[in-house]
Amino acid sequence: MAQIAAAEHELRRVIGDAEGLGDREVEGLSEGDLLALYRDMILLRTYDERSVVYHRQGRIGTYAIYWNHEAMQAGAAYALADDDWIFPSYRESAIGLLRGLPAATILSWWRGHPSGWWNPADYNVASICVPIATQVPHAAGLAWGKRLRGEDACALVFFGDGATSEGAFHEGANFAAVMQAPVVLLCNNNQWAISTPVSAQTRAETLADKAAGYGMPGVRVDGLDVLAVYEATREAVERARAGEGPTFVEALSYRAAPHATADDPTAYIDLERVEEERTRECVGRYEGYLRRLGVLTDEQAEQIKAEAADVMREGIKAAESEPPADIGLVFEHAYADPPPQLAEDLAELRRILGGSVG
Amino acid sequence: MAQIAAAEHELRRVIGDAEGLGDREVEGLSEGDLLALYRDMILLRTYDERSVVYHRQGRIGTYAIYWNHEAMQAGAAYALADDDWIFPSYRESAIGLLRGLPAATILSWWRGHPSGWWNPADYNVASICVPIATQVPHAAGLAWGKRLRGEDACALVFFGDGATSEGAFHEGANFAAVMQAPVVLLCNNNQWAISTPVSAQTRAETLADKAAGYGMPGVRVDGLDVLAVYEATREAVERARAGEGPTFVEALSYRAAPHATADDPTAYIDLERVEEERTRECVGRYEGYLRRLGVLTDEQAEQIKAEAADVMREGIKAAESEPPADIGLVFEHAYADPPPQLAEDLAELRRILGGSVG
């Protein structure tokens, strides 16, 4: 069994306070990288904010808001190579944007349209995982399987603080460690699982303390600090590629928005705390850092935001101009080689519904 | 979240080596206690050794051997009050002996006879749990439920090293901690799960390292040292009763016998290592300690062994003189208020089989 140091309880940070106190730089990141990260965050933020509007307008269905999670999503994803895989939960539904997945596809997913499903192999982004924590063993299996084939790819899997209570998280993490699978377990500790605070989820001092039980390193980062997340993930990826197995990264943030569009948090959350957290949100923090560094000009920021807005405008247009799905899709894709009954069922359904469904 | 010290990696010991080097005493244990513990171990050992013989003679079915686990079973159980509950796995099938459960009952269980099932409430010993780790949440629930009612009872749950890989262990341990349930999680680390060594089960340095992830204390004891197990369990029980929640106790031993009568370990185990471990087995170690202390005479030892042999002789006689079970028992006890179909099924079966079954 491996000798593993106790989890770092300190929160790793790169970005300092509003005055820049504590600012440092991440080795190896060029100005281009810094701007690319900013672009990623703005794209994610724009997607999220527009989605809430689209939902209110009845253009998409229930939507899981990820406002203030952009730093951990963009930061972690940026540490990967293109061959590496991402396993998102519903909270990272739009992470495929960073891999070239069209916004229209993701919007279609939330619109309940079949065109919202993509082939993970095209983007190395797994399907959005709805049941909590069950994607953790998938990521472990993929990473292990790639390694067995002599391929260099790693996997990055996102899950929440609540997810750490599930058996699926435990079994997946343990498999990853035992197989020394090159996977980064990125725990989005936004301190809430719908209405359940993390203090009612676990008695562990920190979630990173779980790592020792799997014999893997556990690190804690400020999840609102995109560069800290990037740096910690990059180190974890380096370890993984070197054959040193998985790392548990706890990214601490705060869910400063409802769980989803259907959720009304007023019953359970302290709204003052939420307001306070919103003033510390992650995109503004990074923007401040870039401006202090002199890397981001007003024009650049404007342009990046305008581009992102365009992506969304075109995305929703494309999603909305998808033709209504044919009912034949009910029967497709479940089996590569379907039982004969399915064709009979479809024929009957077409006869009854005349091809349309109201 | 609680502040929990890192797991003790040192193995706690009370009994020294064959020369008595390292012997110490456990505060509060009288000579009577020491002898009672010896009697418990001999009873368990005798049950186990006789059972292997009975199996060879075709008098009981497949049997899970627990040879060399008597110290941890007797030591942990002795730290409990009568109101406290024990949740055994198949490896602790005979632990009810220490609570007055007749040997005949347990033997009947392994004989596949309905008289082998008991009412847990009569002995505060739960049913033998066959599926791995699933009894952990039961123990957490019982302990939590007792506490909610203002009762003083604790629970002690046994499970193996392999069991720590299961989601059920994880969810149960976490529930126990979150609810601050008065339960002792006693992990029998005999270093094998059938043919799988603990090194293929986890990369954790020690199993006790898992405790921090639940925010509970984790302690390690020499599982072949009945007094060390007793002492550690007693401390855990004290904490539990004081409202300080669960403790994870890793009792390190070695499975120096086949997994069960059906298992042939020669394919996967190092037989020399097994032979070596057998020379260090736990009953002899305790006997040596007692003799060094001058607490156990030859006559006492003889008498205790003879009594245990009697228990088994009578136990198997009683089990074998159980009348054949009536087939009506197939339909009983599943429901307190059964669906009507069951009575019809039984009537039909009686008509066809004429009351007997070959």
Add this chain to the structure above:
Amino acid sequence: MAEKLLVEAINDCFHVELERDENVMVMGEDVGRAGGVFRATAGLRDRFGPDRCVDTPLAEAGILGTAVGLCMAGWRPVCEMQYDAFSYPALDQLITHVGRYRWRTGGGMEFPVTIRMPYGGGVRAPELHDDSPETYYVHTPGIKVAIPSTPADAKGLLAAAIRDPDPVVILEPKLHYRTLRGEVPEGEHVTPLGKARLAREGTDLTLVAYGSMVPLSEAAADALAGEASVEVLDLRSLKPLDEEALLASAAKTGRVVIVQEAPRVAGFAAEIAAVLAEKAILDLQGPVLRVTGYDVPYPYWQIEDAYMPSVERVVDAARKLLAF
């Protein structure tokens, strides 16, 4: 009697039953502070305290597993599974322990756990919020299953489940939580398990249904008015099954269509058909037909209406049978 939404009737039941028996406790994800994501448990935590309406960790097997232990300590836990498909992690505890533990104790201990969950589709939700998992439950020995179709039964069957000495799974038609309103008796109200309800009398054909398929079957009966006199039998409880009512209706009409939202293969409609094929063969004037979900994952919601049994499909099956 007061008019209540289906979900309000459930909430009402909880208030009555927790008041009535101090051993009843409610546990699950978000049932406390938030009062449940559908508000079925609203107000319980405030009224009965956080120990009798418990927000648990996010762990369904842990919820059901600790519930087994809670029963051993004398509690009657009511476990909420947040959605149908999120009950699957608890299947292992259900099959290996909940359904067997009483048997294992030789009848010495009772395990009066209630497991309830919203089930079914039609609500425009992301995947895995639409399953109809009753078959997994009803096939499991030791487990009873009930599915209400009206607000009154939602209250009455839940009360019966809570008071029943055996484990009972209650599936609640989430589609109708806030779309179905009806008279609900005040105070204590128990609908016994194992008694079907003749939702509508008829003479030519029987539609056998439960849960959200009952209003649909009634709509189909309406659509067939003039063509045929259609009886609608609401099973209410799948186990115990009211075989008597089923066979009586089959004997009366001679024609049976079973409507089930769950996937067809080995679903509960198959059990109904099998009972009829065994015990009503001489009464049947034609084949026993099933209108069901399909052997595919519950689809993307834009085409879920094609997947769900519809009035059109039920009417089609009925006409086919009437013309047989």
Add this chain to the structure above:
Amino acid sequence: MAEKLLVEAINDCFHVELERDENVMVMGEDVGRAGGVFRATAGLRDRFGPDRCVDTPLAEAGILGTAVGLCMAGWRPVCEMQYDAFSYPALDQLITHVGRYRWRTGGGMEFPVTIRMPYGGGVRAPELHDDSPETYYVHTPGIKVAIPSTPADAKGLLAAAIRDPDPVVILEPKLHYRTLRGEVPEGEHVTPLGKARLAREGTDLTLVAYGSMVPLSEAAADALAGEASVEVLDLRSLKPLDEEALLASAAKTGRVVIVQEAPRVAGFAAEIAAVLAEKAILDLQGPVLRVTGYDVPYPYWQIEDAYMPSVERVVDAARKLLAF
């Protein structure tokens, strides 16, 4: 052709298929060092290495969950569940992911995982070593299910499962692992999924069975010799189902008894009965009867023979039907 025990045929299949396709890997508890607790995977670790015959941690959901990821990396994992009842912890992964992931990818990715396990009773084992869980599997969309009854089919169906592009669950009759010997083709041998086997031809009555109920049905047919000419249909694969063979036999004999070891309520026998009630109603000369396990936990082994369908019970049902 060589005579082999049923479990030897399975082992033979593994040797052939792992040799044939380097993407096939075997994983599970104790499958490697020990060669499986029934020795179904004996010799694989030595021959193909510990990366293609993997001793996993003790975690069934972890096994199946990582298998999903392994498929995404191009592997064809064959997962062993050590016993029937120990497959339940993996049901969540099976229902929410294994059966849906291909669909989720719009058909872009395949999940050719095979899940195999010993199933069924009659082996004088402690509790939870005797279950017949096929209903949980066959009811699940996206999952195929096959159950062999002979050594040749044990090899052939497993090979078909391994090569199939979809997830397949194989239940192996553990009672017959070492009690049934038969001719098994050497080398590559594939029994296509979805093709039933006429184990015995007859004209008066059909016994429909699968797995360990097939030899039992044959014995019952023997016992009825002189009284009636009994056909025995071995379904071999539950999904896809060979409806054609089923309906042909029902049309021929007009009398069907279905024999199933699993508990009756909503078991697979109900599906067979439902298909007959829908599609063979004019052919049936009497009720469709089921001889099954009961709606109770699989019992203490001293009385398991009373629980298991027996020749006596099958004969009784057949006589009842013949006399109808």
